[in-house]
Amino acid sequence: MPCGREAARDLIGRVASSFAELPDESVLSEVDGVLPGAAPAAGGPLGWTGYDDQLSRAAELTGEQESVVCGVAEIGGVRAVLVAFEFGFLGGSLGTRTGARIEQAFTHAREHRLPVVSLVATGGSRMQEGTPALMQLPRIARQITLTRAAGLPHVSVLRDPTTGGGWATLGAGADVVLGLRGAQVGFAGSRVRPPGYSVTQQFAAGLVDQLLPSGELRGRLERWLRLLTSPGDTAEVPGALGQVTTPATGWDAVVNARALGRPRAKQYLQAYFDWHEPINGDRAGGVDPGVLCGFGLRGGRTVAYAAQCGTATRPAGFRTAARLVRLANRLGIPVLTLVDTPGAANDAAAEKAGVGAAIADMFTAVAEVSVPVTTLLIGEGGSGGALAFAAPDRMWVTPDSYLAVISPELAAAILKREPARARQTADELRLRPQDLVELGVARGIAQLSPSVER
Incomplete structure (x- = not known):
């Protein structure tokens, strides 16, 4: 399996000791403009022929109703909000419901003073929803900005692939960016501009903070969440390590x-x-x-x-x-x-x-x-x-x-x-x-x- 393309819930289970998914009813109601439990409009916001069948097949394949799974997890003793992309659901693409779920997750983080961890794996905005899907990018950017202003940390993990709007918002917009080795990371994906840009190249350009193998992800997240949520009062003056006496001239x-x-x-x-x-x-x-x-x-x-x-x-x-x-x-x-x-x-x-x-x-x-x-x-x-x-x-x-x-x-x-x-x-x-x-x-x-x- 390519780097980072494991199922969202499998990845969550590997990095977190507990996980409680955020409820979805209010998200569906807000996006579809109908009462909770009612069917959304046929074909999505554009009335795209065959889109409903594609959504049904994606749900059957992955067991998910959307391309992100959002909830509250415990990682190394620190509670955090997780936003985990399910790449098997239409390539982890960003649609209107995706944006609503992400907004809900960041809002929950601010209300409960929790850090956010984004486990990103996406091909970009969803073609079948057109411009309404593209409009999720400023929506997500606003949530990142509000959370930053609230003094809460955001750590992103770049999986394979992290491209398009997912890279330009949740990926590159995080406070600390961790990249899984071997991942394709760039604004343009491999089908738009082959070959795709690699996470190693992004690291060399100063756009990724750390590269790590998939097996080290949990330990690294535990360390980062502890660091970013345990501030000291002041930095003590380090002791001198070199010369003992001051210079004569x-x-x-x-x-x-x-x-x-x-x-x-x-x-x-x-x-x-x-x-x-x-x-x-x-x-x-x-x-x-x-x-x-x-x-x-x-x-x-x-x-x-x-x-x-x-x-x-x-x-x-x-x-x-x-x-x-x-x-x-x-x-x-x-x-x-x-x-x-x-x-x-x-x-x-x-x-x-x-x-x-x-x-x-x-x-x-x-x-x-x-x-x-x-x-x-x-x-x-x-x-x-x-x-x-x-x-x-x-x-x-x-x-x-x-x-x-x-x-x-x-x-x-x-x-x-x-x-x-x-x-x-x-x-x-x-x-x-x-x-x-x-x-x-x-x-x-x-x-x-x-x-x-x-």
Whole structure:
């Protein structure tokens, strides 16, 4: 069987420990404009010849009355609303009743303050219902928007296939997008534009957060639902993992921050969290491997993180981090940022991709949040590319870090000094950790982590 094309109820049984389907009578009444239990109009909204027979055969084949099954499930101890597509019912297509069922599911989620999980497998809008079927897309988009505004998380799972309006609403519009390996995912399906686009390609383009085999779906959903529904109060300052003593000179600070063996973001995240799950990409076609973003569990509570890895941060990195910060704010989850970059990428490709606008967007994302943002400078702090990741009133520094308006070498060049005077310029910039505390830029120097052995 192709990836993700198992029956909806079989999939629900595999990922959930319990499931209660939402009642269907009010949905049928609303769509068909008749009393519950009465027969709908022949041929659907267009009077399509043979459509009733197609619906009957689909119901007989699948045991379902529509292409989605909606209800309340328990996944890893978290109650959630499930929207599961039955691909065997007319290719999981979106019709008017489909839209009504999905609207009911999202409304129920808001009324009962539950997260939503969409298990998507669809070929798109239903041809036999024409434009009325197509009009379900803005209807679904409105439900996603209302649920987002209510501060409730939405996780989508891309099965095979996820195309058309299903991808452009429930799939790509979710907060966290998980893709089953081998799935066809794209706006145009294989019958419209062969060959179909794959979930792996969408992941590479930053449109899918994680790829996983079907057998890992339940465990991954359990972890994500726990993360997105267990917000902490604030992000504690991580302990320092590297140097113990502060540098004597500005140039010593630069050398320490640039040392190849210095602890980087991956080590800090591993030491800080019990476990964590990453998100991927800026949702606009870009991925920056030098920026790590996601959510982690620490002491039973969730903290979001956005961490630079010591490389020049690209536009996609700023946009991914801004996306993370805004999602965390909407869900009431505190944020930890780790600053470590020589600066923003400034090559022609970065400029063309809008690096200035991306930096501005990250500054705005941090400035507008209501949740606490905690920053630790763990290495190089190069100009605005570093500062965009920082909370200006809650920043700490490690002994092997520095923050400067520009690198000492470039500062010397701009001031028309000899290259040899870069060391002197480093002192004049007052970029050492202790200088940053004295200047009021940082609150303090992070203490050595208890996990570090000396």
